[in-house]
Amino acid sequence: MATSNASMTGSSNLVKKDKRASLADAVRLIEDGSTVGIGGSLIRRHPMAVIYEMIRQNKRDLTLLGWNNAVDMDLLIGAGCVKAVKTAYVGMAMLGLGHNFRRAVESGEVKVFEHSESTAIDAFRAGSMGWSFVPTKTPLGSGLADHNEEIKFMDCPYTGDPYCVLPAFAPDVAIIHAHTADACGNVQLDSKRELDNEVDTLIAKSANKVIVSVEQVVSEDAIYQNPELTILPKFFVDCVVEIPLGAHPTACDCRYDYDLEFLSKYQEYAKSPETFKEFLKRYVFDVDDHYQYLDLIGLQHLFSIQRPKEIS
Amino acid sequence: MATVEFTREELMAVAAAAEIRDSEVAIIGTGLPMIASYLAKRTHAPSASLFFESGIIDAFPRDLATGVGDFRLMSNCVKASGLYYALSLLQGGRVDLGFLGAAEVDQYGNINSTVIGNYIKPQVRLPGSGGANDIASLAKRVVIIVPHQLRKFPERVQYITTPGHLDGVGARERAGLRGAGPVRVVTNLAVMGFDDETKRMKLRSLHPGVSLDQVRENTGFELLVTEPIEETPAPTPEQLKLLREEIDPDGIYISKK
Numbered sequence: 001m002a003t004s005n006a007s008m009t010g011s012s013n014l015v016k017k018d019k020r021a022s023l024a025d026a027v028r029l030i031e032d033g034s035t036v037g038i039g040g041s042l043i044r045r046h047p048m049a050v051i052y053e054m055i056r057q058n059k060r061d062l063t064l065l066g067w068n069n070a071v072d073m074d075l076l077i078g079a080g081c082v083k084a085v086k087t088a089y090v091g092m093a094m095l096g097l098g099h100n101f102r103r104a105v106e107s108g109e110v111k112v113f114e115h116s117e118s119t120a121i122d123a124f125r126a127g128s129m130g131w132s133f134v135p136t137k138t139p140l141g142s143g144l145a146d147h148n149e150e151i152k153f154m155d156c157p158y159t160g161d162p163y164c165v166l167p168a169f170a171p172d173v174a175i176i177h178a179h180t181a182d183a184c185g186n187v188q189l190d191s192k193r194e195l196d197n198e199v200d201t202l203i204a205k206s207a208n209k210v211i212v213s214v215e216q217v218v219s220e221d222a223i224y225q226n227p228e229l230t231i232l233p234k235f236f237v238d239c240v241v242e243i244p245l246g247a248h249p250t251a252c253d254c255r256y257d258y259d260l261e262f263l264s265k266y267q268e269y270a271k272s273p274e275t276f277k278e279f280l281k282r283y284v285f286d287v288d289d290h291y292q293y294l295d296l297i298g299l300q301h302l303f304s305i306q307r308p309k310e311i312s
Numbered sequence: 313m314a315t316v317e318f319t320r321e322e323l324m325a326v327a328a329a330a331e332i333r334d335s336e337v338a339i340i341g342t343g344l345p346m347i348a349s350y351l352a353k354r355t356h357a358p359s360a361s362l363f364f365e366s367g368i369i370d371a372f373p374r375d376l377a378t379g380v381g382d383f384r385l386m387s388n389c390v391k392a393s394g395l396y397y398a399l400s401l402l403q404g405g406r407v408d409l410g411f412l413g414a415a416e417v418d419q420y421g422n423i424n425s426t427v428i429g430n431y432i433k434p435q436v437r438l439p440g441s442g443g444a445n446d447i448a449s450l451a452k453r454v455v456i457i458v459p460h461q462l463r464k465f466p467e468r469v470q471y472i473t474t475p476g477h478l479d480g481v482g483a484r485e486r487a488g489l490r491g492a493g494p495v496r497v498v499t500n501l502a503v504m505g506f507d508d509e510t511k512r513m514k515l516r517s518l519h520p521g522v523s524l525d526q527v528r529e530n531t532g533f534e535l536l537v538t539e540p541i542e543e544t545p546a547p548t549p550e551q552l553k554l555l556r557e558e559i560d561p562d563g564i565y566i567s568k569k
Binding site: 090136 | 366392393394395396397402403424434435436438440441442444445446449471473474478483487488489
């Protein structure tokens with residue numbers, strides 16, 4: 001209850017650490033050559049504003065970790081930021097192949113460490129638990145075991161049953177997009193949401209540093225009022241960046257849908273490296289920040305992807 | 313022989329539906345597997361638990377979903393969870409049946425959805441496994457639904473994204489995989505199974521109007537055949553009525569003509 005909480009935490013003149021940061025400052029935490037765990041799945045709730053800023057800041061030689069990726073990884077690969085990916089999928093869902101991903105893998109520019117969804121998620125789970133590896137049945141007999149040199153074989157020490165083992169994912173930085181957080185870094189998701197957020201939590205918990213972008217920064221009181229919505233308490237989080245529509249063009253649960261029109265346009269631009277450069281110039285380099293990017297998309301169009309109220 | 317007209321897709325939906333037994337747990341995708349599963353649940357398998365890879369169990373959406381993560385699925389279901397939960401059901405051996413599509417499937421039911429051409433220097437890099445490997449490795453039985461084309465039925469896939477019977481009888485057990493692997497392949501031409509002795513793909517039935525030569529011309533390996541060859545059972549009027557009027561009335565996944 002609010003009153004007893006006030007008495008326990010003491011007087012209001014004690015100042016708590018404020019983890020709010022500008023987008024540019026937050027992204028400066030990501031160093032060239034680091035491993036980055038990306039939250040979200042397929043074309044849903046990726047931290048896209050953070051990703052655009054990573055491109056603006058010309059990050060290089062990154063290893064990207066995820067479990068089901070789309071425009072997030074395809075963009076960073078097309079912008080030349082990436083040397084390797086470890087994930088189960090990089091594609092554009094109903095819009096077909098990830099053109100930048102495809103080109104970069106075919107030319108040998110980007111190395112893929114093959115995963116299935118469960119191996120990628122279990123690697124994050126191992127990282128979140130502080131384990132160095134995790135056993136799995138999934139890759140047995142498949143190309144995963146043959147072609148991902150990190151996957152090895154081990155018999156169960158108790159039953160002798162064959163397993164594959166994989167090393168934990170422990171990214172230098174995790175980037176996650178959520179609905180709300182307070183200035184201290186307590187992160188929440190709306191109660192009505194697609195429920196793959198469990199994996200976002202594992203990705204954050206497995207990382208050394210955690211950057212969370214949110215649709216809205218809220219008061220600490222708002223967190224206290226709905227504690228069941230908290231996915232990450234503040235001690236996991238290094239900085240909070242407030243960016244409305246920060247997942248665009250991917251979906252953000254009940255708040256807005258994926259922007260199919262924009263994603264289709266993206267696919268057209270991505271068809272060749274030359275036209276993709278035009279995309280980067282127009283939507284990334286020629287805009288100063290995410291608000292200018294949103295201006296370019298246009299208010300009318302952004303309203304058209306808002307989720308209907310009756311679902312939320 | 314009934315004179316009711318039906319499409320190949322309707323026939324495929326009925327053939328796939330027959331693989332779901334009552335009270336089973338089936339992991340389904342969108343498209344034909346979803347239509348087939350809902351048909352099974354409305355006919356011979358009312359107690360089946362159908363769950364999408366996205367962790368949504370027994371959804372009865374007001375409109376047909378267009379993807380396993382479609383928000384519409386969450387409006388009316390018995391459990392809304394995440395993919396992490398769905399994968400834990402697979403890992404825990406709780407899933408009886410899984411449906412998979414394929415870019416390529418070979419004579420042992422191994423599927424490739426990772427590369428076309430050589431793995432190291434691919435001609436085309438495809439998106440990768442997603443959850444397909446998880447389903448094929450961990451479900452007790454797998455049904456593959458794929459268009460019957462020569463290029464999709466090579467003798468041996470270049471890369472095993474999702475393990476079938478690997479290189480023959482006993483191979484899954486030796487690798488340490490649980491579950492029986494693929495049991496059926498449903499195409500627009502025929503229904504196939506796998507030979508008990510060799511685990512090679514074997515014709516079970518030809519769709520009405522399809523010849524054995526037609527199937528052979530579109531298969532890149534020697535398909536096992538035992539005479540006499542059966543015909544895939546035609547949909548019943550009840551099944552067609554359900555498909556056309558209740559399960560997919562707008563013909564989103566199965567065309568009516």
